Amino acid sequence: MSSVADPTIDSIALPVEEGRESLWNKTREAFRYIYAHHLEEYDWFFKADDDTYVVVENLRYFLYPYSPELPIYFGSKFRFPDYVKQGYFSGGAGYVLSREALRRFYEQALQDEVNCSTAYDTEDLEMGKCMESVNVTAGDSRDDLGRKRFLPMDPIFHLAEPNDPSFWYNDYSYYKPFYGRNCCSDLAISFHYIEGSHMYMMDYLIYDLKTWGSNYQYPPLSKAKTLEEISRDDNSPYKFNTYLNIPQYPLAVSKVCSGGTTRSSSLGSCDKHPSAASKLGSPGPTGSGSSLAVSGVPGGATRN
Numbered sequence: 001m002s003s004v005a006d007p008t009i010d011s012i013a014l015p016v017e018e019g020r021e022s023l024w025n026k027t028r029e030a031f032r033y034i035y036a037h038h039l040e041e042y043d044w045f046f047k048a049d050d051d052t053y054v055v056v057e058n059l060r061y062f063l064y065p066y067s068p069e070l071p072i073y074f075g076s077k078f079r080f081p082d083y084v085k086q087g088y089f090s091g092g093a094g095y096v097l098s099r100e101a102l103r104r105f106y107e108q109a110l111q112d113e114v115n116c117s118t119a120y121d122t123e124d125l126e127m128g129k130c131m132e133s134v135n136v137t138a139g140d141s142r143d144d145l146g147r148k149r150f151l152p153m154d155p156i157f158h159l160a161e162p163n164d165p166s167f168w169y170n171d172y173s174y175y176k177p178f179y180g181r182n183c184c185s186d187l188a189i190s191f192h193y194i195e196g197s198h199m200y201m202m203d204y205l206i207y208d209l210k211t212w213g214s215n216y217q218y219p220p221l222s223k224a225k226t227l228e229e230i231s232r233d234d235n236s237p238y239k240f241n242t243y244l245n246i247p248q249y250p251l252a253v254s255k256v257c258s259g260g261t262t263r264s265s266s267l268g269s270c271d272k273h274p275s276a277a278s279k280l281g282s283p284g285p286t287g288s289g290s291s292l293a294v295s296g297v298p299g300g301a302t303r304n
Contacts, residue, residue, distance in 0.1 A: 001014055001026060001029075001030040001033070002014065003016050003017060003018050003026075012033065014026060014029040014030060014033065015029060016029050020121070021121045022121070023091070023121065023123040024118070024120065024121050024122065024123040024126050024127075025118065027047060027091075027123050027127065028110065028118070030047070031045070031047075031097075031102060031105055031106065032106060032110065034102065035102055035103070035105075035106040039099065039102065039103065040099075042099070043063075043068035043098070043099055044063055044068060044096050044097065044098060044099070045096065045097045045099075045102050046059065046094060046095070046096040046097075047091075047094060047095055047096075047097075048093075048094035048190065049091065049092050049094070049192065051092075051192065051193055051194050051195065051196075052092060052093065052094050052190055052191070052192050052194065053190065053191045053194040053199060053202045054094060054189060054190045055187075055188065055189055055190070055206060058149070058187045058188065058189045059096065059189045059190075061187060061221070062074070062141060062149060062187070062189060063096065064221050064222060065221070065222040065223060065224050065225045066098065066139075066224075066225055066230075067098075067224065068098045068099040068100065069098070069099065069100050070098055070100060070137075070227065070230075071098065071100045071101055071104055071134075071135060071136045071137060072098050072100075072101060072136065072137045072138075072139045072230070073089070073095055073096060073097040073098060073101045073131060073136060073137075073138065073139065074089070074095060074096050074138075074139045074140075074141040074150070075089025075090060075093055075094060075095030075096065075138075075141065075150045076089055076090040076093035076095075076141075076148060076150035076151060076152045076190075077089055077090075077138060077140070077141075077173075077174035077175065078090055078124070078125075078128075078152075078172045078173065078174055079172060079173070079174045080125060080128075080172070083125065083128075083129060084125065084128040084129050084132050085132065086128075086132050086137065086138045087128065087138050087174045088124055088125050088127065088128020088129070088131075088132075088138065089124060089127070089128065089138065089150070090124055090150070090152040090192070091123045091124035091127070092124075092152050092192035092193065093150040093151055093152040093190050093191075093192050094150060094189075094190045094192075095124075095127070095150070097136075100136075101131065101136045104131075104134040104135075104136055105130060105131065105134065105136070108133075108134040109130040109131065109133060109134045110130075112130075112133060112134075115129065115130065115133035116129065116130035116133060117129075137230070139230060140230075141189075142175065142185070143185040143186070143187065145182070145185075146175065146178070147178060147182060147183070147184055147185040147186075148175070148177070148178075148183075148184060148185060148188070149184075149185045149187065149188050149189045149190075150188075150189050150190050151183075151184055151188060151190060151191045151192065152169065152192050153169065153191070153192055153193055154191055154192065154193045154194055154198075155184075155191055155202075157193075158177075158178075158179060158183035158184055158191075159179070159180060159181070159183055160179070160180075161179035161180065187219075
């Protein structure tokens with residue numbers, strides 16, 4: 001998404017100005033466009049900056065047990081309890097909205113200028129305020145060891161603890177951040193502040209570099225999660241539960257079949273279908289040369 005249409009990168013022109021002070025408005029307009037043109041085409045919608053590196057396969061794996069009809073979204077959770085009680089997600093690390101979350105954002109939040117204001121320019125904090133106002137839960141995306149999957153800094157920052165213990169990230173992180181070898185999940189999803197040339201390096205290290213003799217044991221796919229399980233799994237320091245006012249939704253979870261196709265969980269085992277690989281975006285960096293990239297994530301394939 002950009003202020004200018006560019007066919008070489010398929011960017012979409014939005015009625016916004018460029019600059020960091022316009023990022024919140026650009027985000028609003030981007031999701032407005034997605035709602036109008038793609039709401040029923042995808043299950044999940046991911047927003048990231050153009051210097052955000054995203055491992056799409058790990059994003060798909062993480063989202064597998066969650067129904068897109070749940071009012072929930074995920075990212076790297078920050079805290080500002082005086083403004084957003086349940087926390088909000090770093091814009092740089094990216095955040096992903098379920099279809100129901102996007103529906104509530106457009107149909108309810110954007111119509112409420114009191115709780116979803118256009119008067120401020122802090123995109124990620126304002127997004128958190130809007131989502132909280134319509135009972136969209138800021139989910140916990142950490143792995144079983146409490147390590148983050150969405151990372152708001154580059155890998156070097158998280159691997160080497162900053163010299164200044166008062167650095168802002170330590171105060172703003174909703175959960176206590178880890179540094180060193182255990183800084184990040186084995187199945188991390190995103191890193192921020194990745195320079196253009198370093199995108200190629202990340203792509204090589206993740207997809208091409210191999211260690212002879214090693215054999216990574218991939219975890220199995222998780223079972224579908226209910227609202228109660230999601231709430232119970234969130235061991236956050238701030239117990240604010242938006243599920244209290246959320247209607248119960250049936251869990252019609254899409255599952256990934258071989259070849260990238262999807263089937264409803266109510267349909268039993270996967271049938272054989274032609275491969276959907278042609279709809280799968282290239283692995284690696286997400287970004288379109290503009291300050292905002294939004295990708296749709298259907299049940300079994302992704303497309304930028």
